[in-house]
Amino acid sequence: MTAYSGHLQEWLDLGDADLSLLYNLDSSPSLAVTPLVEEELWAVAPPGSGLTPEVPVKCRTVLEHPFVLPVSGHGLRSLIDQARATIDVQPRIVAEVNSLQLQKTLVQAGHGWSMLPAAGVRHDVESGILTGAPLRDPHITRQVVLGLQRSGRTPTPVEAVASEMVRVVRRLVLDGVWSGARLSSSLPGDRRANQDSDS
Template sequence: MDIKQLRALLAVAETGSVTRAAEALHIVQPAVSRQLKLLEEDVGSALFERGRYGMELTEAGEILVEHARRALLELDRARAEIQPSDAQISGVVTIGLLSSTADLLAEPLLNEVKIRHPAVSLRISVGYAGHLRDWLESGEIDAALLYNPKATPTIQAQPLLDERLCVVGPPSSTLRPNRPRALADLASWPMILPSAPHGIRNLLEQACPGTGTKLNVVLETNAMSVQKQLVVRGHGFTILPSIAVIDDVARKQLRAAPLSDPELQRTIVLALPNTRRIAMAVKAVCSILVLEMKRAVERGDWPTARWIAE
């Protein structure tokens, strides 16, 4: 098993075609077929089967693709870091952003990285806190924004800001930003929420017993876009940080009111792994991310957020 074989595997998996994979790798088609054959002989199992839509991964192929992506990413990182000490910062950096923060942070982060560290290749992964934590621990991302986690043997966490949550409803609702609502008020409302163990759901599960509230959850979804779309169309209400709906409220597609319960706020932290070395490029991009978050709070672009980092 070698790098050429793994790159051929990923190219066919991503394109669904040996021909298109050969074009992407700038080699001839028989060479790709040869690499796949050698790889299958090495692992002792078929990696692809022909389906209606081209080359489809077998179960063995899916397992190998998952590990191959991580292995090649680590090699790309190592190659970028092996350079003279006086060279400019370079490398591949993958940052995990919470779904609610991506629209606010992705573009300014990219712009500033381009200006300060043009040799850095930035990748942004977006997801719920539970997904981001899993990706961080598995090595798929280098750093992430998470909710409320404490430092653990595998993760170091730097608290950055506190933010209040709000209840979000359709345009026809009576929610108002100057009229806070208590969690107990929502007991009979149809709620559309993420499933456990994702951040906001965990906060709600912890807060509900203390207020004697049992929420009426009519749908669980781990896509924030689906949450908001269903609320817009009148299927229920949801609970989100204000930053996630600021534009929707401004366009009058949604209405929102802050939650008055003091425990219903999230602390966003910058999380880094304790189990592997932090590359210079990762440290540089994280510094820019923290700076852009602080600037957003100071400009007032992040409503209800309070900066707490020293």
């Protein structure tokens, strides 16, 4: 299932899901959280805008263009708003949408620039549909974590899936497939092995 991070967390709390990938979440009484990846946001612009993955662009530069934003309440919007608060530029917001694909479509059509996860635009930038560059001043990142219910011992099948997710994430980052991401320093190697050694 896919949904906003808040909905996924609610499903975990209610027991409707066993585990989930979430963003910028700390452990809580009901959830055990394992940091996996620190993922960077990129500036995203229409073709021909001159952005390139090799040259970071200032957030101020992005905000000086018409701007396409996620809706309020979205995790990305919170990160972007925090960055905007440190820059004395009031962007001209042309759209607020709740779909990554719609954001990319609006940018591609020339309605404005945006800030999006590097992994979400990698193929579009490589194919020339969009242009993109890492952000600086400030550098904006979000943390991807694995969330599990705290209720008792994790069932063996759930633990097996969690271990496989950790291995897949590690391989995607190390192989350069997950653009703009670096592994968390606390990323475990194999959750089942770690748990067995602790018991």
